[in-house]
Amino acid sequence: LLLNVFLFLLKTICIENSLPFFILTGNRVKTDCTETANTSCVACKGGTHMDQPSGRKQCIHCTICDLSFGLKENRTCTSTLDTVCEPQDGFYCVDLAAGSCVAAHKHRQCQPGEYIRQTGTAFRDTECSVCSKGTFSDGTLKFCRPHRPCESLNLKLIRPGNATTDAQCDEQDENVVLSWIITGCLLLILLIVILVALCLFRKKIGCLKRARKASSPPQSVQSCESRTVKHTQVSYQKHTPKKGK
Ligand SMILES: *[C@@H]1O[C@H](CO)[C@@H](O)[C@H](O)[C@H]1NC(C)=O
Ligand SMILES: *[C@@H]1O[C@H](CO)[C@@H](O)[C@H](O)[C@H]1NC(C)=O
Ligand SMILES: *[C@@H]1O[C@H](CO)[C@@H](O)[C@H](O)[C@H]1NC(C)=O
Numbered sequence: 136l137l138l139n140v141f142l143f144l145l146k147t148i149c150i151e152n153s154l155p156f157f158i159l160t161g162n163r164v165k166t167d168c169t170e171t172a173n174t175s176c177v178a179c180k181g182g183t184h185m186d187q188p189s190g191r192k193q194c195i196h197c198t199i200c201d202l203s204f205g206l207k208e209n210r211t212c213t214s215t216l217d218t219v220c221e222p223q224d225g226f227y228c229v230d231l232a233a234g235s236c237v238a239a240h241k242h243r244q245c246q247p248g249e250y251i252r253q254t255g256t257a258f259r260d261t262e263c264s265v266c267s268k269g270t271f272s273d274g275t276l277k278f279c280r281p282h283r284p285c286e287s288l289n290l291k292l293i294r295p296g297n298a299t300t301d302a303q304c305d306e307q308d309e310n311v312v313l314s315w316i317i318t319g320c321l322l323l324i325l326l327i328v329i330l331v332a333l334c335l336f337r338k339k340i341g342c343l344k345r346a347r348k349a350s351s352p353p354q355s356v357q358s359c360e361s362r363t364v365k366h367t368q369v370s371y372q373k374h375t376p377k378k379g380k
Contacts (some may be wrong), residue, residue: 161185161214163194179214186216198235205239222257231258245274248298252357273299 140328167190168174179185183194196208197212200220210219219365222239242255245263250272257322266272270279283294284305296302 160188164190182212184212184214184217205241206236212257225255226257227255227260228247230257245272247274248272249274251277252270252277253327269296271296271298 137170159176161184162176163179163185165175165177174190184196184197185191185194194214195217196221197290198220200206200218202351203371204224205223205226206220207219207223208218212218217233217235219235221236225242226239227242228238229240230235230236236257240260242261243263245251245261246327248271249263249265251261251274252264253259253262256279266279269279272279279298282302283304285292287301289306289310290304291304292302294303308365338350
């Protein structure tokens with residue numbers, strides 16, 4: 136202890152006696168001063184620093200921001216200033232020492248059924264809130280979306296929505312279904328009309344054919360008649376000259 140006190144006094148005297156040799160930041164003591172020699176200093180290097188004047192013979196190792204603890208470098212170490220660490224993206228600082236983050240936690244993830252009320256920052260965790268009734272969210276949105284209003288869209292509700300999932304509607308519009316049924320009926324009626332018309336037409340053709348078949352004998356009769364007529368004419372002509380004679 137006596138020796139320490141003596142050395143301290145000696146150093147103080149020494150420093151006071153030779154102010155320019157006051158140990159500057161970024162330096163370490165190479166050799167202590169004596170009554171005959173000023174203190175000699177040497178700059179810190181190789182990942183070390185000295186951020187305040189001191190009589191230390193060793194520079195202090197620079198802080199390393201531990202990547203596996205969610206930290207990263209904000210400011211690189213110099214001979215006069217230590218490293219400043221900050222949280223990585225998606226992390227927030229839970230322990231700050233001398234302006235540098237020492238420990239960081241991951242931002243909380245909002246759950247399905249919750250929305251992000253406040254996005255997390257480097258110094259504050261994310262804040263989540265539960266979706267209000269009639270809305271839903273998967274936890275990644277800044278708001279909850281309202282359920283699809285199936286009824287007011289004229290759609291049949293298949294499954295009502297809850298805080299995590301949307302309502303599910305029957306995509307077939309009831310009016311559309313009705314119009315399809317009506318169209319179907321109309322088509323059926325049209326088909327029946329066409330079939331009936333076709334049947335009638337065929338019947339008519341059949342009638343015509345029969346009519347043609349039926350009209351054949353009268354034709355022969357007619358020719359027959361004409362022959363008879365000719366015959367009678369001939370016979371008449373034959374008779375006439377006789378009469379004329
Ligand atoms: C200590 O430094 C001062 C200022 O530069 C100088 O005047 C003095 O001679 C030095 N002393 C020794 C012992 O070197
Ligand atoms: C990192 O540096 C920026 C300025 O470049 C500063 O605003 C921020 O607060 C720093 N972060 C920490 C953790 O010191
Ligand atoms: C919400 O509905 C979905 C699908 O029907 C279901 O899987 C889920 O468990 C429901 N969630 C809650 C909180 O009721």
